Amino acid sequence: MDIKAADYLDLMPKADDGAVRRWRADHEKRLARPKKGFLRFQEPWRQICTLPPAESCDFSGDAVRIGRCGELNHTQYDLLHESLRRFMPWRKGPFSLFGLEIDAEWQSFRKWDRLLPGLPELENRMVADIGCNNGYYMFRLLPRRPAAVVGFEPVLQHYYCFKSLQHLAGQAAKPLFIEPMGVEQIGLYPASFDVIFLMGVIYHRRDPLTMLQQLHAALRPGGTLVLESQAIPGTDSLALFPERTYAKAPGVYFVPTAACLHNWLSRAGFKTVHLLSQVPTSPEEQRRTEWMTFESYSDFLDPENPARTIEGYPAPDRVIFIAKI
Numbered sequence: 001m002d003i004k005a006a007d008y009l010d011l012m013p014k015a016d017d018g019a020v021r022r023w024r025a026d027h028e029k030r031l032a033r034p035k036k037g038f039l040r041f042q043e044p045w046r047q048i049c050t051l052p053p054a055e056s057c058d059f060s061g062d063a064v065r066i067g068r069c070g071e072l073n074h075t076q077y078d079l080l081h082e083s084l085r086r087f088m089p090w091r092k093g094p095f096s097l098f099g100l101e102i103d104a105e106w107q108s109f110r111k112w113d114r115l116l117p118g119l120p121e122l123e124n125r126m127v128a129d130i131g132c133n134n135g136y137y138m139f140r141l142l143p144r145r146p147a148a149v150v151g152f153e154p155v156l157q158h159y160y161c162f163k164s165l166q167h168l169a170g171q172a173a174k175p176l177f178i179e180p181m182g183v184e185q186i187g188l189y190p191a192s193f194d195v196i197f198l199m200g201v202i203y204h205r206r207d208p209l210t211m212l213q214q215l216h217a218a219l220r221p222g223g224t225l226v227l228e229s230q231a232i233p234g235t236d237s238l239a240l241f242p243e244r245t246y247a248k249a250p251g252v253y254f255v256p257t258a259a260c261l262h263n264w265l266s267r268a269g270f271k272t273v274h275l276l277s278q279v280p281t282s283p284e285e286q287r288r289t290e291w292m293t294f295e296s297y298s299d300f301l302d303p304e305n306p307a308r309t310i311e312g313y314p315a316p317d318r319v320i321f322i323a324k325i
């Protein structure tokens, strides 16, 4: 299947395309309201859209490269630099944009490298990346020749940051799409995706089990969920429910052990569940940079005991599961 369609929905017969289109229209209406918060990230995106798309891109290296040094004149380069700074803090990366190096908080290629041995077949497949942030992994998926990759991202900062990068990448990003939706809207896509990536999201959900069942329902027969998460160490099937914050992050509900996550996936109906990787989170992988100047991982740990978070909970591992329906 080649992405000749202007809209990936044309390739997805079971999706509720009417409801998706209504959702998009409502979103546009919301954004049209003269609210300052909405403009904050629309403005740099509009600025970036005045720049020409890159002559070449390379999505196969650790840094997503769009364009080369010298393709833009000085005025254009300054506009790019100033606009990209307005998307700070940059959490995911790195990116190399017309020679401008963006060192994000996360060295996202490390997660990508852990994923590689378990990546399912993606050629001509319909793929979702839920909680896609600025789309770092969507770009990395392109060399695998998916039919389409649909990013779900409800946070406007990341949504417009992705749209800016997509504009700069031009035709090379043609199979990529983004919806300003959260995982809550996955019910609009019954039996629609061959592969769903859900990375760094599940511990932010109040009802992870129901969400897993909904993701199961959004997969086509034979489909695969690639699930990446924080996890606490341990072999029992347990989840930590932090009193207020976990590693200073608010909005964290259940942080499971790998055994517990395995159990959730099985009980949500996945037939084969495989733990691909489990590693401690590291201050090399997540750290403060020039493009993310706030606190980062080492500030979230007990300075006397890095095996504990600042709240005294077990420090997080990162786990990846490959689950098939």
Ligand SMILES: C[S@@+](CC[C@H](N)C(=O)[O-])C[C@H]1O[C@@H](n2cnc3c(N)ncnc32)[C@H](O)[C@@H]1O
Binding pocket: 092, 108, 130, 131, 132, 133, 134, 152, 153, 154, 155, 158, 181, 182, 183, 184, 198, 199, 200, 201, 228
């Ligand atoms: C911890 S980041 C993970 C980003 C990326 N998937 C990764 O693994 O590096 C969580 C992402 O989920 C997004 N998000 C927030 N609420 C969401 C929701 N309700 N549904 C889906 N994603 C959401 C955030 O804006 C953010 O981009």
